Amino acid sequence: MAINSGGGGSGGSKRQKVDGLDDQCEAEGSDAIPLDRISALPDELRLRVLTHLPLKDAIRTGALARGWRDLWRGRWAHRASLEVHLRSRDDLRRELDALAREPQPRRRLDRFSLNVGISTLKASEFRRFLDYAAECGVEDLHVETTRKSLVAGELNFHLPLLSLALACLSLCHISVSSMFHKGARSFHALEVIRLESVSFRPKAFKKMMALCPNLLTLDLRSCRCNGYGWEFDRLPPNLRSLAIAGCERITSLDFVRVPSLRSFHYEGRFSNLPLSIPRDATLSDLYIQLFDSEPMKEWNMDNLRKSLPKDLSSLNVLTICYKALMGASVLSADGASAQLPNFNLHSLKELHLLMFEMKAVNLSNLYLFLKIFQCPNLERLFVQLPAYRCKPMEGCIDQVLEEPPEDGLNNLVMVKVMNFNWIPTEVQLVSFLLRKASSLQKLLIVSRNVTPVDLPGAPEADLSLLKEALVNGKIMLTTSDNAATQPYHEAFIES
Incomplete structure (x- = not known):
């Protein structure tokens, strides 16, 4: 149904004058502004119009003008x-x-x-x-x-x-x-x-x-x-968003006939790779969480690479688990990182890291990931740390073999670290972000322990930097997870 919007919505000085339903306009200078006659109808008649529209189209009429907002809620008398x-x-x-x-x-x-x-x-x-x-x-x-x-x-x-x-x-x-x-x-x-x-x-x-x-x-x-198992070779051709989480007995994830795919969310095992997302698909957001208990091997990461589109340059949001990060260190040996041309993350705005282990090797893999897959336009970073049910053991950062990246975080403005436990690797990660994110405006830390802890394994320089940031307000420390600062993807946490 075509609705005449009046044609004068772009001029701030132009006004519409409603006087009944006559065919009249209000002229300003040389411009004549036709009336939005349908908006001039009484609410009762406009509600009758909405009863003939599908729900989604009735909701969209709220964008026409202020008088249409939420009008769809009353389109039925009951x-x-x-x-x-x-x-x-x-x-x-x-x-x-x-x-x-x-x-x-x-x-x-x-x-x-x-x-x-x-x-x-x-x-x-x-x-x-x-x-x-x-x-x-x-x-x-x-x-x-x-x-x-x-x-x-x-x-x-x-x-x-x-x-x-x-x-x-x-x-x-x-x-x-x-x-x-x-x-x-x-x-x-x-x-x-x-x-x-x-x-x-x-x-x-x-x-x-x-x-x-x-x-x-x-x-x-x-x-x-x-x-016999799932078969995904006959999905609707215009599918734009697909999420597969914890589904058993998947035998094939062949999506080659859905090049329209823009959002993909996968939680499963290495054994189900490759996923065969269309190589010409233009993903805007991607979620990868892998559950296998075995370490990430080179062939696993190679299968993951082959599963993804050949070009990720349009990716705006990425959620990736620590097991997939392990593959970065495997493939970086002997210059193998050059085999990953599709990991172009230059358009990435939000990164969510599911770090359900935070040992020294995990911090090394995180650093390596940021070095190899540089994200120069990254603005929001979420780090999901493991939720310990008891007092965490003291960690040591001597085994963090990878040096932190020197640059690549200049546009980062917001960081949120969840389940912070004050262990040395976590302290070093936060201190690294404080040092390297030159545009950082907000660093939120969600922790059960809101009092800074002095740990034997953490360098004093890192702890001092955190304490200073707490005093001057650069870090906001809280025990509750604020719903106003949630990542784009809802993380699936293993029980």
Whole structure:
């Protein structure tokens, strides 16, 4: 639907004069400014306009003018969002009776959320809720079971039973059926799928992807594939964001048919490499966390290199774990770092280091990474240190064999160090950042111990620098993690 915005929004001195719905303009000099006639309509009529738009488009109208902001929230006279919590059979009977009493045609719903906390829900009862959501033309659907026993197959989710207006689907702790329904129609409006602890058979996953040709975001967390394993060779062609975290039995991660990919998030094992991201993809953000207990070998890092696009020069955000950093020291031997042309991080603005070990070798690998993959435009640095459950052992920095980089952090303005424990390697890292980040404006340290600790293994010069920065306010030390300064990527912490 075309909306006439008036054509005069760029002139600060130009004003619009609304006087009913007449075809009139207010002239200033030689300019004539047509009225935004649709914004002049009463709220009741504008809300009626919004009822004919999909939810996402109704929300976007807030950018038209101040009068449109949040107007979409009132586009239905009734509640546009419904949450159902089933904690007992009484809850179930009450909710089903309430749905049955609603007259036809059903009301329109933007969002429907079903939270199942009982183990006695029958498949026929579950289907009644899904049928209701479809009859209401729901656009955002969330289904979650709170008891893991339900994952074993007692309840099956059937995608073809849902509203064709569905734009966002979120499932948690449930099984997805094979969905081989004759005449199943594609969900052209479905753009976002988020699945957590969902079990599939390979054919069911492939069928779901085939029914969602316009999918833009796919997020898989701790999902299980019951059968031969996952197959990712038939993903929707316009997919822009893909997250795979803790999914077992992955046999192939071949994304060569999705060159539109811009965001990739992977948490898994070395054994599943290479990932085969399209070599011509232009990633803007990347998250790599590897869980194998074995040390990073040269072939592992080489597989990681082959998994990534040939050009990372457009990367703005990178989250990488300490195990992947180990590969930098392996590949740097005998000039092998020259084999990494795709690790061009010159556009990187934010770097998040998942340092779940902070021994001397880990600090060496961190220094080496910053030397090899220079980030001259880096502005924000987050360092996630290990969360010790007891008093950490005293460390020694004599085994830090790599010298800190001399430059490359001139544009760094904000640093946040989480789980700081005052061990020597951590103290040296913070003192290095204080010395080398010439534009640093804020250094936040989150620590259970807000009192500086004198450790035998830490150089006095490093400790003195930290204490001085605390006194003059260069370092902000706190026991709580401020939600206002969070990294772009939410880190998955191993339990």
